[in-house]
Amino acid sequence: MSDLVIGIGNPLRGDDGVGWWLARRAQARGRAPGTRPAPMVRLVPQLTPELALEVATARRVLFVDAWCVGGAEGGAGQNPAPLLRPLRPGEGGEVGVAGGHALAPGALLALTALLEGTRPPGWLLLVPAFAFPHGAALSADLRARLPAARRLLAAWLADA
């Protein structure tokens, strides 16, 4: 079974595209000799229910997303840093469903369990996001944090 990396966001809305940016790096790493299969990579604007059918086939799932500095996630502080953490069982199981076409990562995993009877372990890689203008450019504040985010991504991919 492969790992699944899901990059979430809009690459034409500034820092919102960082999920895609990092997921593409995971795709580019490919498969090293003697290692597990290369990760499957999905680039999506939001999580939708049919993704559960794919999640069910994965060994582990990593959701890569931007988080708004000042929001609840990650604890903004004065110098917010990228964050990698496991999704707790039941976390977000129903929260986020009201958000429309989009599901929260925890809700997608919960839906996967209901639909397919399996729930691969999930992780979140969240990168502080500062600006959402039209355009593909990431903000200087976010770019300064990309090396740390890439190290977290590499660590997750290397963790068999």
Place this chain on the structure above:
Amino acid sequence: MTRTVVIDPVTRIEGHAKITLQLDEGGHLVEARFHVTEYRGFEKFCEGRPFTEMAGITARICGICPVSHLLAAAKTGDKLLAVAIPPAADGLRRLLNLAQLTQSHALSFFHLSSPDFLLGWESDPAKRNVFGLMAADPELARAGIRLRQFGQQILERLGGRRIHAAWAVPGGVRTPMDAETRDWILARLPEERATVERTLELYKGLLDGPLRREQRTFGDFPSLFLGLVNGEGLWEHLDGGPGGGLRIRASDGTVLADRLSEDDYRGFLAEAVEAWSYLKFPYYRLLGYPEGMYRVGPLARLNVCERIGTPWADRELAELRQRSGSGPAGVITSSFAYHHARLVEIVACLEAIERHAADPQLVEGRVRSRASLNRNEAVGVSEAPRGTLFHHYRVDDDGLITAVNLIIATGQNNLAMNRTVAQIAREYLPDPVPANAEIPEPLLNRVEAGIRCFDPCLSCSTHAAGQMPLRLELRDAAGALLAERSR
């Protein structure tokens, strides 16, 4: 004292919006306003870009229906090149749009709206969602997800990438369909037919029972309807072809305008602006604002066409008109019928997908006409899941965009959505509203459900994880908060 009830933002629709119910001094409802408070700004952003990039750029306006913008942009590009696309490319674009309609309608019906129908308006809002649906009817929930997946996988297989694949280009498409994709589609169709057949049976039973009141009170009013038809007046979703085009039909069945060309859209459509919303208010120019209110989308497409042109879909359309329509043309005026119309359109899509998938030229045919820029202005049109979509570009001699106007389906339904919310509020709010009234959850959900009939897609261009809570505020004329409710 004038008071205002605010629902902010609306849940289970795309983008950010709020609903204000304006009460007069006696506590009677005066009007409803569906505010769109997020400015998207993509039209300005496109200026200076090559027109050949427009498909890829505009497809990123929306993560739910990117194909709609992709096709409208490609069709506008065809006109700037002044080329006729190969027949195989037309068939492939049609297949793409049919898959898009299927997946979008499946998401709207099964995941967003059916929890209301199947679990009940008074059910716990924490469970009135796809999880509640899984618990109540796991087979249906799973089938709905697989139907959505079917459409998504066609998009992915044709375009090479599920979202934002710039596969449709000015002049045609990039690649033909491979034989494996054709075989996969044809093998999967029986399952999807069975899903829709069972769902239609279930839904008709609900219409005969618990949903009777909603049919009558969820936006049932006269209006115009606009959509594409082909040269024989049949259902159309991409290009009317010779003798076809845009048709406007009134609620009494009268065809007010026919065979309209998108090139002349400014002649028959105009857009009003209100200070309280970023969403414009298109209307039929000849009747003025707001009398020229019209609706687009699945219900409008089924109202403007004579019939669909495939056997099962025509039977379902006839039954829909018999159940919900009136007059010799069987025009349906209840916005609640958008849900039923989506199911009928899925039937039409599945029948048309089968026909296109079996067409050998989609695997073998020439798929792209090549030319350089030959015109400096063009208008393209397509039928998106939510309705008619116009792209209008002006370019300089280097093909760089100098001006863009996008008229999106949700905007065209704007007036009708306001009218729908007002009708629901009048039906379900006490009249007059007592000063200390609490707004019960089932009422809130009905107001929101009235909006969801149109499946509006306002903007999902920045998703901002963790947002979209629901907040209800009751404010007096001075803006003071009288009551608040959130979930």
